Amino acid sequence: MGRAPCCDKANVKKGPWSTEEDSKLREYIEKYGTGGNWIALPQKAGLKRCGKSCRLRWLNYLRPNIKHGEFTxxxxxxxxxxxxxxxxxxxxxxxxxxxxxxxxxxxxxxxxxxxxxxxxxxxSQPHRKPPPFPSSHHTPSVSFSSLSSLYKDCTTYQDPTRSYTAFEPMSSVQSDLLNNDNTTLATHSSLIHTPEALVNYMQYYPVKENFLMFGSESSCTSSDGSSGHISFGREMKQENMSYFQGFCATNEYEDNHNFMLNPGTNNGGKNVNQWAEKPREYNLENDLEDFKRLISSSSNNCCNNNFIDENKTQEKVMYFYY
DNA sequence: AAAAGAGGCAACCGCCCCACC
DNA sequence: CGGTGGGGCGGTTGCCTCTTT
Structure with a gap:
């Protein structure tokens, strides 16, 4: 049996809103607010509309400070x-x-x-082909400054030897793009240097799960001075603790490191996170649901300056780790 | 000038999440 | 702890306007 509809579809008006309906809704909300119950609102406001329709109309059109017109x-x-x-x-x-x-x-x-x-x-590329899909022997050399410059409210994590920048899914990584050793993404991501390149890249190699992580590790600094390595991984939960688990391919060595990031502890107002090597006890193809859940829930216990305005959305946080 | 096609956008639909009971 | 219902979200639809033929 299906779920009961949120309103009586037969007695509800659909289609474009009239100016009269608009002013009824606006006046009611300005006077009484939404009352936290959109379903009951239309009746109280004298509207023959579905509550969800009212909500949509208010949020997308009537609420104050809505900006319409050309995007800059x-x-x-x-x-x-x-x-x-x-x-x-x-x-x-x-x-x-x-x-x-x-x-x-x-x-x-x-x-x-x-x-x-x-x-x-x-x-710019009239005969463009999909971006190259390098072999796992390609040496990563990442510049992500152009990407990170777009985000002002990065959460900072670091320890004495490592720094990481992570893109939470990202629409993320299709498992079929991964080698058995989970290194393929890491290596071909090394070609992404600009947002444009990323857009280009993702047109051809869309990614769906997990997350990308760009970072460096002092012990992995290569001879040419670049210290980037690229990893992929995910956040997961174990005994009420969240971890970031992932694999990395570095300039110095391409064998995988399995690492984890324990949740930060407050140290003088700053989150200090502990990185640790972690035995390979997880199968990356599993526990994705845990990962997704944690992405939405860990904002409260893991990061103190989230990327997302919590007034507008309480979930779906993008983390950057340095 | 009219018809056809394309583009733009408001609104709807259905699913998922989560708080509450 | 499972069920229920409201809120929120992304995908899709359909109507209106603009452009082209």
Missing amino acids: DEEDRIICSLFASIGSRWSIIAAQLPGRTDNDIKNYWNTKLKKKLMAMSMT
Whole structure:
């Protein structure tokens, strides 16, 4: 048996909102607020509308400070970068663009920005082929400054020997792109140097699960001075503790390191996180659900300055680790 | 000028998450 | 602890407007 509908579909008006309905809704909410119950609101406000419809109308159109019209270049840039990073999680993207709604951004992306990017991409590379898919022997050499510069509120994690930057899924990594030793992503990600490259890359090699992690380890600094290595992994839970588990391929050695990041402890107002080698006791193909859950729940116990505006969304956090 | 096609966007649908009982 | 219901989200639809033929 299906779930009961949230409202009586037969007695509910659908379609475009009239100005009269708009003002009824606006006046009611300005006077009484939503009362935390959208389902009951239309009746109280004298509207023959579904509560969800009222919510949508308010959030996307009537609420104060909504910005309509042309997107700026800066907004374009943010949307592209975030889309490349986290995929179509419009509410998170909207949280970074004051006055813009997720619906607006979604429409803008689907109708204009996607085409714009494709056009730019084809103009610069008329005979473009998919980005190369290097062998696992490719030496990683990562520059991610252009990406990280887009984000101001990075959470900082470090220990004396390692620093990491992680992209939480990212739309992330298709398991079929991975070698048995889980190194493929690590190595071909090394070609991503700019947001544009990432967009380009993800058109051909979309990723779905897990997360990417760029980082460095002092012990892995290569002879040419670059110290980047690339890893992939995921966050997981064990006995009420969350860990980041992953594998890394470094400049110095391409065997995998299995590591974990214990949750930070507050040390003089700053989170200090402990990195530790971890025995290979997990199968990366499993426990993805744990990973996803933790991504949404760990903001409270792991990071103290999340990327996401918690007033707009309480979940789906992107972490950057240095 | 009219018809057809394309584009843009508001709104709907259905699923998932989570708080509450 | 499982069930229920509301809120929130992303994907999709359908209507309206604009452009092209």
